[in-house]
Amino acid sequence: xxxxxxxxxxxxxxxxxxxxxxxxxxxxxxxxxxxxxxxxxxxxxxxxxxxxxxxxxxxxxxxxxxxxxxxxxxxxxxxxxxxxxxxxxxxxxxxxxxxxxxxxxxxxxxxxxxxxxxxxxxxxxxxxxxxxxxxxxxxxxxxxxxxxxxxxxxxxxxxxxxxxxxxxxxxxxxxxxxxxxxxxxxxxxxxxxxxxxxxxxxxxxxxxxxxxxxxxxxxxxxxxxxxxxxxxxxxxxxxxxxxxxxxxxxxxxxxxxxxxxxxxxxxxxxxxxxxxxxxxxxxxxxxxxxxxxxxxxxxxxxxxxxx
Numbered sequence: 093x094x095x096x097x098x099x100x101x102x103x104x105x106x107x108x109x110x111x112x113x114x115x116x117x118x119x120x121x122x123x124x125x126x127x128x129x130x131x132x133x134x135x136x137x138x139x140x141x142x143x144x145x146x147x148x149x150x151x152x153x154x155x156x157x158x159x160x161x162x163x164x165x166x167x168x169x170x171x172x173x174x175x176x177x178x179x180x181x182x183x184x185x186x187x188x189x190x191x192x193x194x195x196x197x198x199x200x201x202x203x204x205x206x207x208x209x210x211x212x213x214x215x216x217x218x219x220x221x222x223x224x225x226x227x228x229x230x231x232x233x234x235x236x237x238x239x240x241x242x243x244x245x246x247x248x249x250x251x252x253x254x255x256x257x258x259x260x261x262x263x264x265x266x267x268x269x270x271x272x273x274x275x276x277x278x279x280x281x282x283x284x285x286x287x288x289x290x291x292x293x294x295x296x297x298x299x300x301x302x303x304x305x306x307x308x309x310x311x312x313x314x315x316x317x318x319x320x321x322x323x324x325x326x327x328x329x330x331x332x333x334x335x336x337x338x339x340x341x342x343x344x345x346x347x348x349x350x351x352x353x354x355x356x357x358x359x360x361x362x363x364x365x366x367x368x369x370x371x372x373x374x375x376x377x378x379x380x381x382x383x384x385x386x387x388x389x390x391x392x393x394x395x396x397x398x399x
Contacts, residue, residue, distance in 0.1 A: 096125070103136055105187055130153075162295075180202060188277065208314050210305065215274065225274045233252055287311055
């Protein structure tokens with residue numbers, strides 16, 4: 093048995109994942125913390141697998157022959173780690189750097205808080221700026237913020253847009269309960285992962301951590317963010333490689349999430365808002381690729397609403 097299995101899913105982020113591993117490996121040499129690292133590579137073409145084999149021979153690398161998606165790859169990693177009987181899975185994005193002691197503090201908090209099913213870290217951008225690392229479950233209000241210009245701008249930072257107050261994230265604050273953490277860092281109890289069946293692999297990209305957190309909360313577990321556990325998150329390095337496809341994937345997953353976790357009436361209202369908002373965006377857009385993407389998003393939502 094080990095304390096934690098660290099699962100990292102990579103796709104064409106060779107330098108980021110190597111920096112991530114350099115920050116993680118020393119954490120597993122700390123007293124009273126045992127663990128192993130698993131990297132699941134979604135068919136990178138930048139030499140990631142060769143680099144990892146050369147620089148980090150002690151980690152387990154699972155090299156997929158195709159990109160199976162973020163959720164499915166994490167499930168692969170958790171399944172492979174089961175042989176080591178971890179008490180926790182730490183799901184970590186490759187574009188992160190773990191600050192010293194963060195993983196151990198998260199594990200101790202979970203050990204001391206038996207009702208906690210998931211804990212996330214406090215995230216900072218690469219330049220040190222604050223990054224929201226937890227959110228309320230999305231509803232109609234968040235769609236309005238995403239689709240339309242809302243004034244004053246400070247409302248984007250408010251609870252109306254599903255944000256938690258920045259003061260809760262201060263490094264001297266206690267862990268606080270949230271609806272869901274950002275998928276960049278999730279420390280999940282192994283028995284919770286088993287009970288809730290891990291990620292829903294129907295979500296190819298985006299929203300999979302929201303869906304899983306929703307199911308974990310429905311199963312009676314609490315979810316927390318821990319301000320004293322700090323991780324730098326460079327954010328979106330894989331998705332930047334295909335921006336138009338990423339935009340469509342985001343809104344496809346959002347459509348699935350709203351139709352899965354909200355009632356029919358709210359899903360219909362959400363579809364109407366998306367139709368209005370994306371139509372306006374398409375009319376104002378000058379790039380044909382993005383124009384078509386907005387129209388595709390409308391079709392995805394309307395098609396899902398018709399089921």
